Amino acid sequence: MKILMITPWYPDKESPNSGAFIRSQAETLSKDHDVVVIAAKVNYRKFGLYTYHHETSQYGKVTEHRLTIYKSLPVYNQLNAWFIMLRYSRKVAREFKPDVIHASIGYPGAYWGYLLKRYTGAPYILQEHTRVKNNFRSYFHRQLTLAGLRKADALVAVGTRLGTELKSLLHRDINVIPNVVEVERYRYDHRPQTTVMQIGFLGGMNTPVKGLDILLQAIAGIQKDFVLHIGGTGSKEEEYKAQAEQLGIASKCKFYGFIPYNDIPQWMEQLHFFVCSSRYETFCVALVEAMASGVPVVSTCCGGPEDFVNEGNGLLVENENIAALREGIRHMMQTHQQYNPQAIAIYASDNFSRQSFLTRIEKLYHEVIERAKR
The missing domain is CATH 3.40.50.2000 (Glycogen Phosphorylase B;)
Structure with missing residues (x-):
């Protein structure tokens, strides 16, 4: 054809x-x-x-x-x-x-x-x-x-x-x-060897659609040690860095800027879990890339993720609700080890x-x- x-x-x-x-x-x-x-x-x-x-x-x-x-x-x-x-x-x-x-x-x-x-x-x-x-x-x-x-x-x-x-x-x-989603590029058998929570966010920053401002506000209220790995760039990147400073969490936020497509699998391997804080998504490739890496996820109910985020691979929380997102992140910090990385990766492979x-x-x-x- x-x-x-x-x-x-x-x-x-x-x-x-x-x-x-x-x-x-x-x-x-x-x-x-x-x-x-x-x-x-x-x-x-x-x-x-x-x-x-x-x-x-x-x-x-x-x-x-x-x-x-x-x-x-x-x-x-x-x-x-x-x-x-x-x-x-x-x-x-x-x-x-x-x-x-x-x-x-x-x-x-x-x-x-x-x-x-x-x-x-x-x-x-x-x-x-x-x-x-x-x-x-x-x-x-x-x-x-x-x-x-x-x-x-x-x-x-x-x-x-x-x-x-x-x-x-x-x-x-x-x-x-x-x-x-090129799930074959990802491996699920590699996890960070640290007790400090390694949390991932990946998305463009030219508009507020990806909700990084919401995530920063939510995570600022969490006392437990963590590192928020932030991938992506755009016109609002400096604004988000300033917000992290203002919230007192700049030392816990690692801004990577643009991450080349071929480097995303390795970037995912450093995470305990991944967060989608979007205001709206029609799909959300980054969530599935995290799943292909065996990484559990927390996502807002923003459209696309409701099709595939379930109790076997993560949590869904109310959209644009800072308190709900914060509670979801706290819960995932306590339960991320209970998820089966291989099962999460297989689900991603079977569906995407x-x-x-x-x-x-x-x-x-x-x-x-x-x-x-x-």
Whole structure:
């Protein structure tokens, strides 16, 4: 089968972890299929009326096209980006002749997929990884997103709650297929040899969505010795460091900054448990990466984690509730040794491995291809 994947999120030199889970999907599919990826984004730091840069690379058996479009004039900028993106992707599609188009992210993925379907005749699915309303940055964005979602041959959400949101908005069936997590990269038989609690947090810091401010407030009220390992970077990183100072826990917080994707397995091995304090998640890859390492977790009820955090691998606490999160962390400090690392890792492997994803997505591909032939 020939699969054309189109996405605005994908790893590149500037953002090596961005959309890493989409690259994992592409690599997984390439084991048995021909896969071409087109990743397109606008570079808002460079100006050009009709200027773009493109490069082609090979990642294993996956052919990758990265298209970077320079920003232009207001209003015209969006039209310019669409024109360049479609002209380039039509050229790739004409040469590749896909059997199915796998689009990601409602904007621009949904309508982009629809237009390529009109050109190639191949059916398209849209896999949503973020809240639908995050695509509604203007009337223009909203209308194109909704039109593309309604016209998709199938819709996929990475979590049940996100699927419910899509269904209530579009009144059509939604397939729930979780992200691929490369569980084989992680080992569960290594634990920190210290009585000082080693707690992990991993997430972007450009917005307050990951809730690090909530975690810092919660953990400041815990007297027991601990080290909070904080991975990730963004525009709010200095603000969080200042908050840790103000709360008197700076000496207990270790800020790592950006952690390369390949270094995450080793980073996880130093933890007794991992915390997700997010205000909202559609999935939460970091939680599953912790589980693949055999590490129990504490998570807020923020959307995605409710699908897979259970009594065998961790605790769920009320969302945006500092006291509840603090109590959950205290409880995990006392009980983390009662969890079975191997069982946690097996659960992650059974539900989020490459094969688990492949079985589900291939079935959906065949369904939309068969319907298109009728």
